[in-house]
Structures are given as C-alpha cells and as structure tokens.
Amino acid sequence: MQGVHSALERRFPEKRLFIRSDTETRFIRLKSETQAVAWLGATLVVGWTIVATAVLLMDSIGAGSYRAQALRDQMIYEDRLNALSAERDARAEEALAAQQRFATTLDQVSVMQTELLEAETRAHELRTGIDVMQTKLMEMRRERDAARGEAVLLAARLEEGGTGLPGDDMTGMLDLVAAALSETAEARDTIAADAAEALELAAEAELELRLLRDKNDEIFRQLEEAMTISVEPLDRMFREAGLNPDTLLTAVRRGYSGTGGPLTPLSFSTRGAPDADAARANEILDGLDRINLYRIAAERAPFAMPVRDSFRYTSGFGMRWGRMHNGTDFAAPIGTPIYATADGVVIEAGWASGYGRLIKIQHEFGIETRYAHLNQIRVSVGERVSRGQRIGDMGNSGRSTGPHLHYEVRVGGRPVNPMIYIRAGQDVF
Known part of the structure; x- marks a missing residue:
C-alpha cells in the first residue's frame, strides 16, 4: 500500500488549493489518490466520448451503405422482373402462335381425313x-x-x-x-x-x-x-x-x-374395323x-408471388444454422402488403409460437401455404380467399431478426421448396 502511495505521489504530487477572503484564508488539500481518481474519471469520459462518436459515425456510414445496397438490389430485382415480364410475353406469343398452328393443322387433318x-x-x-x-x-x-x-x-x-x-x-x-x-x-x-x-x-x-x-x-x-x-x-x-x-x-x-x-374421341373408320x-x-x-x-x-395451385412490392430474398429453403428452414424469406418494410398465392380457405389466423402472427391457407390437392411474422392479419378462420387477395401486412413478430415474410408451401403436410412453385409460375405460366 505504501508503494502504491509512493508511485502516485511521484506521478501526482500532493497539491493545496488556497482560498482567501478578507478575514481569513483556507486551503483544500488534493491528495495523490484524489488526483488519480479525477484523472481516471476524465480519461474514461473522454474515451467513452471518442468510442461513441466512432460508433455513431460507423453506424451512419453503414446505414448509407445499406441504403445504397438496398437501392442496387431493388434496381437488380426490377430489371429481373422486366426481363421475366418480357420473357413471359414472348412465351405467351409463342404459345398463341403454336395454338394457331395447331388449329390449322387440325383443319388440315380434317380435310385429309375427308379426302x-x-x-x-x-x-x-x-x-x-x-x-x-x-x-x-x-x-x-x-x-x-x-x-x-x-x-x-x-x-x-x-x-x-x-x-x-x-x-x-x-x-x-x-x-x-x-x-x-x-x-x-x-x-x-x-x-x-x-x-x-x-x-x-x-x-x-x-x-x-x-x-x-x-x-x-x-x-x-x-x-x-x-x-x-x-x-x-x-x-x-x-x-x-x-x-x-x-x-x-x-x-x-x-x-x-x-x-x-x-x-x-374421334372415329374415322366406316367399316367398323380398328x-x-x-x-x-x-x-x-x-x-x-x-x-x-x-x-x-x-x-x-400456389404459383403466384406472395409479395408484389420491392423486396430482397434473405433466406432460402434448406439447412440454416444447423436447423431446417422450411420456407423462403422475403424482406421488405413493415406494412408491405401480403397476398394469397392461390384460391383457398383460411384454416388458421392468429399468434403462433416462433411464427408470430401467422396465416394458414388450405388449397386443393392437399396443398397448404403459410405466411408468418406478420404485422397485421386481414382475414379470419373459415374465410374463402382468392388468388391475389391481400390477406395481411409484413411485420417482425415472433422469432424474427427484422421485418420479413416467412413463406411456406406444404404438400400433404410435408414442406416443399416454395421457389419451385414461384419459378414455375414465372417460367411456364
């Protein structure tokens, strides 16, 4: 203890602060320990100020970078949507032309059968x-x-x-x-x-x-x-x-x-033979x-998109952090409209552990879709919904790290990758 006092005495020698009035003179003695505590407190305050300022600056820079990345992702997604739309229109024109060719061919077949x-x-x-x-x-x-x-x-x-x-x-x-x-x-x-x-x-x-x-x-x-x-x-x-x-x-x-x-069925034979x-x-x-x-x-079947506004794919179907992720995540601001991907009946609409605010819709052929982490639910149990009907708003409820929609497709109770349906809806239909 004496050694510590001696070291502090060398670094912070004892000082006296004199206070003088007209009638008397007083002084305050500043011990070495008192000066060390005051110096340490000032150092901590200055260090905390520097660290907080750096954190604020980094957060501001990171937020700017995130916004820029979000804008870039939005532009890429919009370009992709435009390309898919153009490809869909081209496929529709090809299908119409093929249908017309097929009708013409059937007419030719009919004429040839008559001949x-x-x-x-x-x-x-x-x-x-x-x-x-x-x-x-x-x-x-x-x-x-x-x-x-x-x-x-x-x-x-x-x-x-x-x-x-x-x-x-x-x-x-x-x-x-x-x-x-x-x-x-x-x-x-x-x-x-x-x-x-x-x-x-x-x-x-x-x-x-x-x-x-x-x-x-x-x-x-x-x-x-x-x-x-x-x-x-x-x-x-x-x-x-x-x-x-x-x-x-x-x-x-x-x-x-x-x-x-x-x-x-057709029958071209007039003699009863095959x-x-x-x-x-x-x-x-x-x-x-x-x-x-x-x-x-x-x-x-649920081939439509559950989100129509700008969004980002944040997690896909498969293993994630050692656990099975049974759906696809779409990230967008809170309140983004969520739509039913096919006609069906609402079988659950409320709070569910982990899912937060959850909607389950039963479709034909044993298909079920789930919409989780919602901010607001706009349908009720037993209600019949149509493809493209708004059923809720995107949120951050339940076990979620940010605003997003967790979307699942289940066939006979077994999870299926939703992107199979989404890509099929974009590429085939």
Whole structure:
C-alpha cells in the first residue's frame, strides 16, 4: 500500500488549493489518490466520448451503405422482373402462335381425313364395278361358248343333210347365231376395255390413297412430337412440386365443370374395323385434354408471388444454422402488403409460437401455404380467399431478426421448396 502511495505521489504530487477572503484564508488539500481518481474519471469520459462518436459515425456510414445496397438490389430485382415480364410475353406469343398452328393443322387433318374417306369410297366403288364387269364377262363367255356349240352342231347337221328344217328356217337360224356371236364378241371387247380402264383407275386411286396416308402420317408425327414437348415439362414441374401428376389430373377431372367437358374421341373408320389414324388422333386429343387439365390445376395451385412490392430474398429453403428452414424469406418494410398465392380457405389466423402472427391457407390437392411474422392479419378462420387477395401486412413478430415474410408451401403436410412453385409460375405460366 505504501508503494502504491509512493508511485502516485511521484506521478501526482500532493497539491493545496488556497482560498482567501478578507478575514481569513483556507486551503483544500488534493491528495495523490484524489488526483488519480479525477484523472481516471476524465480519461474514461473522454474515451467513452471518442468510442461513441466512432460508433455513431460507423453506424451512419453503414446505414448509407445499406441504403445504397438496398437501392442496387431493388434496381437488380426490377430489371429481373422486366426481363421475366418480357420473357413471359414472348412465351405467351409463342404459345398463341403454336395454338394457331395447331388449329390449322387440325383443319388440315380434317380435310385429309375427308379426302381419305372419299378415296376409300371411290376405290370400293371401283372394286365393286370391276367385280360386276368380271361376272358379266364370264356370263357372256358362257353364252358365247354355248352359241358356238350350237353353231357347230347345226353345221354338222347341214353337212349330213338331215336337219329336218326347211331351207329358209335353216338360213334364218344361221343368221341369228352369227348375229348373236357378233354381239357377244363386241360385248366382250367392251367389257374387257371397261375392265382395263377400271383397273387403271383403281391403281391411280390406290396411289393417291397411299400418298395421302404418307402425308397424314407426317402430320400426325409432327403433332405427336409437339404434344410430347408440351406435356413433359408440365409433368416434370408438378412432380418437382411434390405432386403426383396422375392423381392431380384425376382430381381435376373429377371436379371439372367447364363447358363441353373432356374432348370427344374421334372415329374415322366406316367399316367398323380398328382405325390406326383414329387411335393416333385420339392420343393427340388425350394430350390436349391433359394440357387443359394442367392449366386448371395451375390456376388452383400456389404459383403466384406472395409479395408484389420491392423486396430482397434473405433466406432460402434448406439447412440454416444447423436447423431446417422450411420456407423462403422475403424482406421488405413493415406494412408491405401480403397476398394469397392461390384460391383457398383460411384454416388458421392468429399468434403462433416462433411464427408470430401467422396465416394458414388450405388449397386443393392437399396443398397448404403459410405466411408468418406478420404485422397485421386481414382475414379470419373459415374465410374463402382468392388468388391475389391481400390477406395481411409484413411485420417482425415472433422469432424474427427484422421485418420479413416467412413463406411456406406444404404438400400433404410435408414442406416443399416454395421457389419451385414461384419459378414455375414465372417460367411456364
């Protein structure tokens, strides 16, 4: 203790402060310890002032940098939205053009099927005519052979001289037989010429029918390739979204209430036999029906964005800090509108541990969406909401480190990456 006092005495020698009045003089003694305490207090005050000033300056600089970064992110996001909008418009134009081409192709198929039916009818008529001609020709040949036989018999009787017929009757009979033979020969030649012409027409009809079938096959092949290219991405999209396409389409078909119902199968055969073209056309119609059902399913599934104002993606679906993050986070100011991503029914709207103010919406096909950390809830339990309806405001409630929306998509109770639906809505629809 004496050593400490000596060290302080050398650094802060004892001082006296004299205070003098008219009648008396007083002094205040400043010990070394008192001076050390005063010096230490002043040093702490000055140091705290410097540190606080530095913190304020750094915070001001950081806030400026954050605002600049936010502006840059907003500009990048707006550019991305513009690019996606342009791409969506281009895809819509391509889809419209493809639909028009498909309608034109279907018209061509209809015309070609009519031509095929007409060609088949002509070929059938030609075959029937040929059969009739051949039957008549055979009858004429039999009559000719019989007439020749009678002529030979008469000639033999004449040579023997014992016909038993008067001379005039014999001459008339011979003239009649000769005329009949002449007519038979002419009829035979006419029928042979008609048969040759009919065979030539039948060959031409067969060639025309074969060419029409080849052209029809090429059109069907192009349509089948187009259907495959159109349907496979939709199948893959719904599978990645955690939905079974067959079960999904069955549910949509069971609840379908659109005008006209499913596409009616075609039948091109007039003879009751299986028709390969009809089967291929019906497969194409099945593909069109599948695309139409996918369109209905897409309108009922949560492919829309829950936030439409400027925002930042802050956390994605997956592991985060050693725990599973079951949704996607959208950061924006408090009060930013939150919208329903599909038609559905509100099954929960209130405070939930960790989620803060939470809204749960049940959609079709066993899909559920969750909207957490809200500042305000604008719907109630049991209420039916529509796609794009405002259901709440972004906030910072619950276990949250800043204003943001925690958005989840669950299929059959199992969390699915919401970006699968969001990207599908932007890229496909």
